[in-house]
Amino acid sequence: MTSVEEPARPNGRIRDAARTQAEILDVATQEFARAGFDGARVDEIAARTRTTKRMIYYYFGGKEQLFTAVLERAYAVIREAEQQLDVEHLDPVAAIRRLAEVTFDHHEQHPDFIRLVSIENIHGAEHIAASEKLGRLSSPVLDVISRILASGQQSGLFTADVDAVDLHAMISSFCFFRVANRHTFGALFGRDLVDPAQREHYRAMLGDMVIAYLTAERAAD
Amino acid sequence: MTSVEEPARPNGRIRDAARTQAEILDVATQEFARAGFDGARVDEIAARTRTTKRMIYYYFGGKEQLFTAVLERAYAVIREAEQQLDVEHLDPVAAIRRLAEVTFDHHEQHPDFIRLVSIENIHGAEHIAASEKLGRLSSPVLDVISRILASGQQSGLFTADVDAVDLHAMISSFCFFRVANRHTFGALFGRDLVDPAQREHYRAMLGDMVIAYLTAERAAD
DNA sequence: TAGCTAACGTACTAGTTCGTACATTGTGAG
């Protein structure tokens, strides 16, 4: 069982602050996502790490700050993905659909992130409020949406009265619900929203929904 | 502080099994919704009740079963509201919009229920699975949606390729996200999705979205 | 190479928390 990936040291004791911190964050992410904030066990996190509980308190200060650090890193990942977004060359309709698909894919691929966000909401977003990195440093995706919306509205193609934040909420709600509420929805209605066989169906459904909303013919008011 | 609603007994000891159970469920609902399953404290629930912790174990067996009972009652409330739904006399478009609005209102008025469902999803819906009352006893709202959809699709008004479960997921996702993710969304984007001043805006947005999706002109495929 | 400090490990504690053993009392049935 004793892995020998690392060069065998007398005591197996190697000093690498960055690696230790990263490993703690990896394991903590899993543990918090698995059991929630109060359900997560600091001892369990430590046990699944190559280091000890002492190091968690040494580097992060406590359970609360550890969870905050986990959240910060999780949000950093999604921000990076959003910055990779390259839709400026597409027409507004294709750009919005592409944006929705990227969001859809990202949510599906990061269920742990979804769980962390759900947990943070149960706790009133107090860790985000306590974080300097996360406070009001707004998402790059909003700028992208703003530009597409402006373009589509100017050409008369988009008729809906929404701004970027509203549209982001609309897209996110569908993607988030599908992953976050997978278990209760499946148990109650007998349908797995994350069934791979249904993936394309729901992916298209999201795009159709958003485009239909934006381009619907509306009575003048 | 000592309320004297009840006729003062020597020891204040009154026997009323139904009332005791209901009171435990009321307080437990608040406590679980407040702090999650592991964050909730059995002692705290007992303290905020006119009875003692002993009674929780006497009537419910344990913390897990108590949470299951809380969930069962919460779902019973929503089922009842769904049965009150009276939209059969409306045309398909108006019926769907009305249905969406009722769902919207219900989610807004029952944030504790939303939190309980989020918590249950963190725990993989294991309590629903353990419940006899909740297992696959499908929701009355699905029948209503089915009938409206059939009517709208038959008349050619509805063009979308969805069934009742899909449409229910679409409507629920928007309503659920708005309440469940209110805190993180507000902290990150500076917009309160449950702001009363924005209520009509989001209520209309949901209806517009669903109707636009259902009635959009589609290329034959 | 001496020594200083960041990085790390061990062992423990104080407080909490679920659950229960045991005692007591109200109340409807016969």
Next chain:
DNA sequence: CTCACAATGTACGAACTAGTACGTTAGCTA
């Protein structure tokens, strides 16, 4: 009227859990 049982209260314990006091070592620097 009494008796049996449902309903209730008290006090306690065993296990867990976040956090810490104290000791050790690696490895860079002067």
